[in-house]
Amino acid sequence: MDVQLFTDSWWPLVLGGLTGTIPLALVSFAIGLVLALGVAMLRLAAHPVLSGVGRAYVSAIRGTPLLVQLFVIFYGLPSLGLTIDPWPSAVIAFSLNVGGYAAEVIRAAILSVPTGQWEAGYVVGMSRTRTLRRIVLPQATRVSVPPLSNTFISLVKDTSLASLILVTELFREAQEIAAFTSEFMLLYVEAGIIYWIFCTVLSFGQTRLERKLEQYV
Amino acid sequence: MSEAPLLTATGLHLSFGDNHVLRGIDLEVRRGEVVALIGPSGSGKTTLLRSLNGLAAPDAGTVAFDGGPSVTFDGGPRRAWGRAGRRAQAARDALRDRSAMVFQHHHLFPHLTVLQNVTEGPVQTRCVPRAEAESRALGLLERVGLADKRDAYPRELSGGQQQRVGIVRALALQPDLLLFDEPTSALDPELVGEVLTVMKELAEEGWTMVVVTHELQFARAVADEVLFLDDGAVVERGAPSTMFSAPREERTRRFLHQVLHPLD
Numbered sequence: 001m002d003v004q005l006f007t008d009s010w011w012p013l014v015l016g017g018l019t020g021t022i023p024l025a026l027v028s029f030a031i032g033l034v035l036a037l038g039v040a041m042l043r044l045a046a047h048p049v050l051s052g053v054g055r056a057y058v059s060a061i062r063g064t065p066l067l068v069q070l071f072v073i074f075y076g077l078p079s080l081g082l083t084i085d086p087w088p089s090a091v092i093a094f095s096l097n098v099g100g101y102a103a104e105v106i107r108a109a110i111l112s113v114p115t116g117q118w119e120a121g122y123v124v125g126m127s128r129t130r131t132l133r134r135i136v137l138p139q140a141t142r143v144s145v146p147p148l149s150n151t152f153i154s155l156v157k158d159t160s161l162a163s164l165i166l167v168t169e170l171f172r173e174a175q176e177i178a179a180f181t182s183e184f185m186l187l188y189v190e191a192g193i194i195y196w197i198f199c200t201v202l203s204f205g206q207t208r209l210e211r212k213l214e215q216y217v
Numbered sequence: 218m219s220e221a222p223l224l225t226a227t228g229l230h231l232s233f234g235d236n237h238v239l240r241g242i243d244l245e246v247r248r249g250e251v252v253a254l255i256g257p258s259g260s261g262k263t264t265l266l267r268s269l270n271g272l273a274a275p276d277a278g279t280v281a282f283d284g285g286p287s288v289t290f291d292g293g294p295r296r297a298w299g300r301a302g303r304r305a306q307a308a309r310d311a312l313r314d315r316s317a318m319v320f321q322h323h324h325l326f327p328h329l330t331v332l333q334n335v336t337e338g339p340v341q342t343r344c345v346p347r348a349e350a351e352s353r354a355l356g357l358l359e360r361v362g363l364a365d366k367r368d369a370y371p372r373e374l375s376g377g378q379q380q381r382v383g384i385v386r387a388l389a390l391q392p393d394l395l396l397f398d399e400p401t402s403a404l405d406p407e408l409v410g411e412v413l414t415v416m417k418e419l420a421e422e423g424w425t426m427v428v429v430t431h432e433l434q435f436a437r438a439v440a441d442e443v444l445f446l447d448d449g450a451v452v453e454r455g456a457p458s459t460m461f462s463a464p465r466e467e468r469t470r471r472f473l474h475q476v477l478h479p480l481d
Contacts, residue, residue, distance in 0.1 A: 046298050116322060123313060125314070
């Protein structure tokens with residue numbers, strides 16, 4: 001094994017992760033969560049058309065590969081006259097994807113809050129929206145942290161797909177060094193190790209967040 | 218002399234599918250009066266109580282507070298969408314402006330402290346300044362002996378303490394009418410007394426209360442009127458002293474006997 005190459009390429013790869021992978025994942029996750037809350041509310045709506053729209057969205061996202069979604073946006077849309085740069089394309093694709101998966105998590109978390117909590121909110125005079133915001137969502141948040149952390153960790157790894165639409169991030173960095181040196185095994189294993197370190201750190205963060213939210217119940 | 222009743226409910230009907238839960242119930246509650254609803258489980262007591270504050274949506278009948286709101290149920294949609302559905306829902310919501318409810322399972326907000334549980338309603342929905350809401354809440358907590366628990370979370374309290382906070386949360390809304398849905402049924406027997414004592418004091422202070430209960434001694438000691446419900450209808454109503462000592466109806470007699478002498 002070429003130890004020299006391993007250490008020489010370590011910082012370029014980590015840097016690719018810190019400037020490419022992590023920002024891409026964070027921005028997409030933030031936008032995706034907002035989207036997911038909206039989709040979850042659609043799914044829970046009493047009106048059949050609204051809940052149907054929510055269901056269709058979740059079905060489309062979950063029923064198609066992320067890579068296909070990514071390619072439709074980056075390589076497909078230009079033929080309709082809409083060309084989007086690599087980075088925004090990736091953010092759009094990942095956000096839409098998170099929106100579909102996290103919507104189901106949030107919906108389930110909201111449903112896990114007992115009906116009595118809604119009724120107690122109404123009885124102290126709150127509207128549905130206010131009860132959702134002040135009573136139900138804080139309780140649902142606690143329930144949804146573990147599954148949402150899962151979604152986020154998956155997303156961090158899935159951002160490697162963005163290398164296929166020319167986004168500079170950890171995996172693309174590895175590909176370029178590998179192509180240049182022909183040390184494929186070394187570079188791809190090294191990339192894997194760095195992804196693993198990122199995800200392990202995130203798991204620690206998840207545990208701490210869960211503990212913080214466990215002060216009640 | 219005859220003042221208008223605080224609450225008048227007439228002809229309440231409600232079905233869940235084939236299950237006719239309320240079959241034309243009339244109820245009047247005067248200011249300062251305590252009305253107890255008793256009856257076997259499934260008799261419609263809780264549904265009747267929930268109809269009075271719009272948590273349940275009857276198919277027919279009227280619930281009217283003196284000075285408003287007044288809601289006539291016309292069998293319209295129970296769903297919350299479409300113009301008719303939204304209007305019906307808004308009408309039911311308005312019923313809760315005059316009343317507050319204490320639940321069987323307290324339903325305190327687990328993510329809020331005792332004090333926050335009590336002030337949440339007044340601050341968020343009655344536009345009371347926080348400082349004023351807190352000092353009022355502390356006064357009420359003091360009264361039920363829980364001022365020292367102000368910063369505790371509900372899970373840190375005993376069942377009886379939780380239910381007393383539930384009562385304080387309702388009182389803090391300064392409602393004209395207090396609704397109690399079997400407030401002691403979920404408690405361990407030794408904790409029932411502390412909750413009933415608070416309720417008795419409230420009755421003596423002149424609060425208007427409708428209480429669904431299995432505590433017949435409480436009903437006898439505190440209620441001005443008792444309604445015995447069975448199968449969605451009022452079988453018998455009257456002063457507790459007469460009903461408990463000399464029930465007119467055979468079904469009332471059987472129910473009282475079963476509750477008071479379960480081993481016979």
